[in-house]
Amino acid sequence: MPQLRIAQDEHADQVLSGDPVALIVGMLLDQQFPMERAFAGPAKILDRFGTLDPAALAAADPQAFADLCATPPAIHRYGRSMAARVQALAAVVRDDYAGDAAAIWEQAADTADLLVRLRKLPGFGDQKARIFAALLGKQLGVTPPGWRETIGPYAEDGSFRSVADVRDPDSLQRVREFKQAVKRAAKQQAQAP
Structure with a gap:
């Protein structure tokens, strides 16, 4: 599995890189919280609980x-x-995927099926499913035919829209700036007469 650098912390990123459960839990935690801290959460659970089984x-x-x-x-x-x-x-991972979180994407028939599987996970709506599918494609090579078209903007090559694009401190900052610009635009639109 490739070395991810989402949490910007060596230990947390090793946990994310080595355990599909950690990666999907990190994505779950990525809401209303700084993304690098959310993706550090699985390492905290592992360190305190002793397992991510x-x-x-x-x-x-x-x-x-x-x-x-x-x-x-x-x-x-x-x-x-x-x-x-x-x-x-x-x-859900235990019951529907025999405890193998990677089976969620490894056994998906295609990108549409992957999105259906992801949307069924607790805490995963359509946007989170698309972002996670983009992360899988961009950083882990999970790229069924037509994956970019099916996922949409989050899968665009060279974009800095989401956690799918975070590979180092610079890309993290670029994603953060993109999100801030989107929020500003939405706020301005809401305030427009």
């Missing part, structure tokens, strides 16, 4: 797991509620 995560005592996730530095701004989502996601 989906069966173990899903079976953990919810209160104890929420405490673990909310302990500073928390895995997310909303550590307790995200802990429940991590457990729900782990249960």
